[in-house]
Amino acid sequence: MLIDSHCHLDRLDLTAHDGSLDNALNAARERGVGKFLCIGVDAANAPVVKQLAEQYDDVWCSVGIHPLDLTRNDPTDLAWLLEALEHPRVAAIGETGLDYHYEPDMAQAQQDSFRYHLQAAATTGKPVIIHTREAREDTLTMLREADLPNAGVLHCFTEDWDMARAALDLGYYISLSGIVTFRNADALRDVARRIPADRLLVETDSPYLAPVPHRGKPNEPQFVCEVAAFLAELRGEQLERLWENTTANFHRLFPLTAV
Template sequence: MLVDSHCHLDRLDLSAHQGSLDAALEAARQRGIGHFLCIGVSADNAAAVKALAERYADVDCSVGVHPLDLEPGAEPALDWLLKELEHPGVVAIGETGLDYHYEPEAAELQLRSFRLHLDAAKTCGKPVIVHTRAARADTLALLREAALPQAGVLHCFTEDWDMAKAALDMGFYISLSGIVTFRNADALREVARRVPADRLLVETDSPYLAPMPHRGKPNLPQYVREVAEFLAELRGVGFDELAEQTTANFKRLFPLARVAG
């Protein structure tokens, strides 16, 4: 069994499944994907991801505000985050983090929000899902400053081995998406070879970043199988072994998730 450890089910392009999320999830289940973590990105979609976790037994969710969804003067409040995190379907906080690639001018706002999410993570004890792009030094500095007692994950990892090693040394996991299959991703593939087996997750980040051979099309949770198959070959292990290991890793990182088995 595989787990799609990071997907945006409320944002999927469902045209390939006649507009039906039920059909999209069933297509994934038929390919061996047994669980889905649906990610919160804003206050506006918190209700939607919680509703999906209530609707489907094999879907859990997170709540948080993505660094590119922040509005100046309207950053999330700690009380709001902690209240949202009380929902039984919410197994993690985020995604949160820093993205200086698209909005370097919003660095201070992003830093405040990231610290707030890390404070919430310390209070509630749930793992944090970190988005980081072009913000290596500040991301690592804030994670060291927070000194979280529980593990978290750097999702859709695209940075170098030095950053991966620094995060691993702090107890974090590394999650890889379809980007690892792209032709120009040689440096990322080197990271993928080196991540310890017990710290590796797989994800789609759907509807974004469809893996080869689906690149350029809307991504779907069923395509996490392509990511896992590619990684198994890259790492020189059997597909079943990689699926079993990454599922065990997911269950360890997200102990509140309702993963079967």
């Protein structure tokens, strides 16, 4: 079994599947994808991802506020997040984090939001799904300060090996998406070769970032198979072993899903 550890099922372009999410999920299941983690990005879609996780036995979800969604949401706080996390199908917190690429003027607001997500993780023990872009030092500083026992994952990783190693030293996992297949991703491929087998996850981040040979098309959960195949060849591993390892890693990081 392979797992798509990060997808946005409520945002998929379902044109190729006659508008049916069932069809899109079945296409992935037929290729061996056995579980899906549907990611929350704001307060408004938290009920949506929970409903999807209730509807499908192989779908779990997270809830949280994406750093680039802060200005498009009603104010939220730790109390809201703790209540949302009580749902039995919510396996993780986030995605949260810091992104200074698009909204550097929102740095303080992003840090405040990230901090209460980390506080929720300390309170609940649920792992954190982290988005980070052009905010390396602040991200690592806040993770060190939080000192979480169950840590989390840096998803859709695009940074260098120094940041990956620092995150690994703090107990975090690294998740790779279709970006690793892109022609200009040599530096990321170097990171991908060096991630320990017991700390690697794979994801689509669908509907974004479709891997080669689907680049330019809407991404979907079944394409996690292409990401995994590319990584297995890149790392010189048997594909079956990479499937087994990343699935075991997912269940270790998100223990609620190990059923």
